[in-house]
Amino acid sequence: MAESMSVILLLLVLTSYKMSCLHAQDLPILMPHYYEKSCPCAFPIIRNEMHLALLKDPRMAASLLRLQFHDCFVQGCDASLLLDDTPTLRGEKTANANINSARGFDVIDLIKTKLESECPGVVSCADIITIAARDAVLLSGGPYWEVSLGRKDSSTASFNDANNNIPTPNSNLQTLITSFQKQGLSTVDMVALLGGHTIGNARCQNIRPRIYNNSASMAFSEPHLSMVKAACPPSGNDNGVWPLDFPTPILFDNSYYINLVRGLGLLNSDQTLYSEGSETKEIVESYAHDPLGFWKQFSESMVKMSNIVDPLTFVTGEVRKNCRTVNDPL
Ligand code: HEM
Known part of the structure; x- marks a missing residue:
């Protein structure tokens, strides 16, 4: 009884949190210096890996930029796109817009491995996508912008939303x-x-x-x-x-x-x-x-697109150790 009461209470708190956090000004705060103390080398590690990736394959800049769009349009920017399919989770990689098309997952893995060896369990995969997309543009001769950080990674993905939310090239x-x-x-x-x-x-x-x-x-x-x-x-x-x-x-x-x-x-x-x-x-x-x-x-x-975050993910999300899988899969 006590247990079910506390589940109900938690749900109520989460629901009211979600209801009251629908406006941008109320969203959990993302900060440019989020990793300043916990992982000061996060930015140089990501920049360096992006640089190496583009030396091998200059198109990778485009592929990483697109990952940010496809991630943020489904449940917000929470790295849901990076989750591999499992028997209990149907991921987004096989949705129409992504299958045989989305690229760059290996580059994210390389970055994550480097970050985990420097500061384990600190930098979220959603933030890695955000920084990598910014660096991709910069290294392709484009503009620089400051990214705000502190996103959490989801424990879910949505195949259906990936099919419904990402527009097709023949939409009017x-x-x-x-x-x-x-x-x-x-x-x-x-x-x-x-x-x-x-x-x-x-x-x-x-x-x-x-x-x-x-x-x-x-x-x-x-x-x-x-x-x-x-x-x-x-x-x-x-x-x-x-x-x-x-x-x-x-x-x-x-x-x-x-x-x-x-x-x-x-x-x-x-x-x-x-x-x-x-x-x-x-x-x-x-x-x-x-x-x-x-x-x-x-x-x-x-910046606006990368700040699409579901407030619930800040409560239920995590920093994945491996971007392809949740930390404690069922
Ligand atoms: C109206 C919305 C959009 C539509 C319909 C659309 C559609 C597409 C399509 C059909 C492709 C080619 C995929 C393939 O053939 O495998 C593509 C590639 C790409 N899209 Fe979009 N896109 C949209 C918005 C965006 C946005 C907002 C961004 C980033 C800010 C973006 C970045 C890219 C990039 C960089 C590529 C090339 C990826 C690569 O070479 O790997 N797109 N897009």
Whole structure:
């Protein structure tokens, strides 16, 4: 009896905590200097590992940046994306947006191993993603922003939310806007964050609907289009890739927006920012002319996205020893 009373009490406390913590100003506080005493070498370790990873594979910057987006849109930024499937947990790695697509898990493992040997049990996997994504952009020639830290890792993941919350490349503009709004992100945040597509690649299965079925708003020159079509024939080679921002896919510049103005967006969801809505069109035009304006907003919006945290995770979460698994699996 006493035990069930205390469970009820705990639930009540958690529920009221959750209800009262829905506003950004009430969220548990993340701090830039969170690891200053407990793991002073966290930043240099992560920067160094990112540097080594990019020397081996420059595309890894893009892959790590994308991990942050896919993590934060599902249950908040809690490293739920990193959990492997187990008999009792269906993870997010096999959801539509991630399967055969999300990369960089090995780099996170390397970083985690280094951090665990320096300061065991201190730096959360969710914070590792956040710092690695920032460093990925910086090392690709992009802006620097200060990250706030102290996130906890979840003990759960959501395959369904990964399928429902991460927009698809063939969603229309309103659907894209709504999916960002649901995370507390504005249309400006969305257009700036999509500038992340200035680095990295997309697979043929995602490119095909744009290059074969949407030729009306297609402005690729004949030689350019032939190259993309050669890489991505009408069928087969689903996992072949082409740069999202041709021809500077490892440089964090503003050419993504310049391409959109020219009708050269690689995904339907990219080009639609320019072709479908007047507000988003204006923002695209402004970033095409003002690279520093893009960097400033991108940095602000990355901070906003990385601060999507579920307050409950601060109570129920942990610092995983291994980012792929919860500390005490059933
Ligand atoms: C409207 C929302 C978005 C849609 C529909 C979308 C869609 C996609 C798709 C389809 C790919 C290619 C995946 C593949 O073919 O394997 C991709 C790649 C990528 N996305 Fe997005 N994305 C969105 C927002 C974002 C945001 C907010 C960021 C980061 C701030 C981001 C960063 C990236 C990066 C860097 C890549 C390249 C990854 C790599 O090369 O490994 N995306 N995105």
